Amino acid sequence: MKPLVVIGFLGSTLDASKFGPTRWNKWRPTVGLTMHEDLRVDRLVLLHGTAHKRLADYVTEDIASVSPETRVEPHLLDFKDPWDFEEVYGKLLDFARSHPFDPDAEDYLVHITTGTHVAQICLFLLTEAHYLPGRLLQTQPRRGANDGVGTWTAIDLDLSRYDSIATRFAIASAESTSFLKSGIDTRNPAFNRMIDEIERVAARSRAPMLLMGPTGAGKSQLARRIYELKRLKHQLKGAFVEVNCATLKGDGAMSALFGHKKGAFTGAAADRPGLLRSADAGMLFLDEIGELGVDEQAMILRAIEDKRFLPVGADKEAASDFQLIAGTNRDLARCVAEGTFREDLFARLNLWTFSLPGLADRREDIAPNLDYELERFAEREGSRITFNKEARERYLAFATAPDARWSGNFRDLAASITRMATLSDKGRIDVGCVGAETARLRQLWGGQTEGQNGLEGYLAPEQLDALDPFDSVQLAHVIQVCQRSRSLSEAGRTLFAASRTKRTSVNDADRLRKYLHRFDLTWEQIGKN
Incomplete structure (x- = not known):
């Protein structure tokens, strides 16, 4: 008792x-x-x-x-x-x-x-x-x-x-759901329904959960938030142990997961408890579980079902009572068909399976995640950075456009916001900073879309739609010259090098300023200085 x-x-x-x-x-x-x-x-x-x-x-x-x-x-x-x-x-x-x-x-x-x-x-x-x-x-x-x-x-x-x-307390449930989303006011209906279901499962079940989705979709962060929510409600008291199974290769995989006894193999100078023992009374997150070898999969299955396993070189079983969350960017059903993943382990994991969409499928969530990443930057660096209105509109127009690939998903977005915040010396991200960043992202994603020429960071969508291809190519070249120049005058001399020799009175800076004004642009928005 x-x-x-x-x-x-x-x-x-x-x-x-x-x-x-x-x-x-x-x-x-x-x-x-x-x-x-x-x-x-x-x-x-x-x-x-x-x-x-x-x-x-x-x-x-x-x-x-x-x-x-x-x-x-x-x-x-x-x-x-x-x-x-x-x-x-x-x-x-x-x-x-x-x-x-x-x-x-x-x-x-x-x-x-x-x-x-x-x-x-x-x-x-x-x-x-x-x-x-x-x-x-x-x-x-x-x-x-x-x-x-x-x-x-x-x-x-x-x-x-x-x-x-026992009618659920709506406010407490909403708080838990918001907690799982890190307080981000997400707008994607399918994602929000999935988080609501995860909140209910996390509160009522200790069964394994499987999080599927592309790299960078947020599986690791969601797993940690599930753990923190369950710990907050006193459902877990142990540690959160995370391991990327893709890093577990060869003979060291068994030792890392299940531990070993001193002298079990060359180099085993002391006992090692292993990750499963470290997760006792807590949560074990096996990211990229599809990368595990078949032997490790068999032992993981027994550890889930019996809470027991045999460390390398031991003659006595060890015990660990943990909750498992597995993550993968693979199609495990296909892996089962190909013989690289155990069918019985997949069946054990497949009770609660949730597919996290990539950022390209949640474009309406880019705006609230942008604010979240700026808050994270402020917490890390102790410096609060904001967008000016026009820069924010242009970045969101680029980020939510159908051709924005976001191949790295939320990792791409986090890195993008970090770069802009770091390079904004005056605490404000301006249009010039946005233009440079969108160009960098296009290069990162393998080139830019034909016909756009990197102008999305500078012009609003309705301006782009009204732009002739000829003007688009010309303006893109002007912006590139401005970004390489130290002043408006230098950029003007470069752009009007031939025609200026035929004029008795030249004011290249004013001529360039008037040209940019046709597109509601200024030197301060696109130039280096």
Whole structure:
């Protein structure tokens, strides 16, 4: 039997009584729950405000006299307004997140008989959302009896017979979904539906999950967020262990995954626990699982099903209870057909399979991810960079265009934003910076689309549509010369080198300025200085 821990509020009215022997004839919920012969309370976390500290001490003394084995742990929790739902829920959520729960070592009951109605509702919702990892406890006086014991009932919200009252708390669910998306306000309907389903699966299942999608689609980041969400809800307490299976080759693969004993092979100078042991009570993320050898696949399958495996050179099995998330950019069904991936392992992984779309299939999510990447840059570098309005519009016009390949998916986008933010000395990304970056991306993706000539970073889509091919080629050349020149005058001298010798009065800078103005462009937008 694991120790039993009860969490509940001190009842400022129900738990109060006059000191004297008659108090034992009054039902006091907090004292009474420790007086049941069939309910052994090993620890009682007693929530109370500063104003009720004296009553808390009084109740603690009475509990010590009737249940010496119960350790009372007073926990101060003050509310400005105990009937303010937002304040009460927020402070209880903070308590739930910071309290060192250990569901593997202790059982928990959440006492909802005492406290204000708002507090009781909040305790119910936090328990139902698994922020408090236990069952609900209700107590009440015994009819017709003049004793202080009363009766008790435990409610397991996971039981199907309570489905009618276990309506999911919409705000908590939305918070969890947003957490999985790193707070990004994504707009792609299919992606949002997938994240909603992952949130429900993560809250209710420890079965393996398979994340499929192209490289850079965000499988690793999503796996880590799933782990952090489950840890936040006290469903995992171990570490998050990530390994790229493509790096596990040859004899070292077995040792890295399953560990080895000292002397198991040449160079094995000490015992090695292995990645599976490191993930005990936590989560193991095997990225690119399709790269594993067949022998490693067989041992992984047994480790998933039996929680046991044999380290290299050992004569005794090791144990590890972890949750597995696998990632791959391969078609595992095809790998099974080709004989490079075990059918039984694929069947075990295929219970919860989610396909992450690439960035090219989520173009409407580029704008919110752009803001997210700028926030990440600010956190890393301590420098906040923003777009000016025109630059942002032009970058998004380029990024969301049908011919933008985004072959590296979100890694391409993150690198692109980092480059522009780094090169923007004045804290603002301007049109010139956007033009240089879009040209770099086209080169990265293997050239530019015929007819565009790199102008998307400088002209709005409607301007591009109205541009004749002749003007497009000419303007692209002018912009290239400007970017190579140190000043507007130098660019003008280069561009008008022949005609300027035939004129008695020359102002190449003004002539070039007027030409750029035809396209609503300025030297400051495209030049180096």
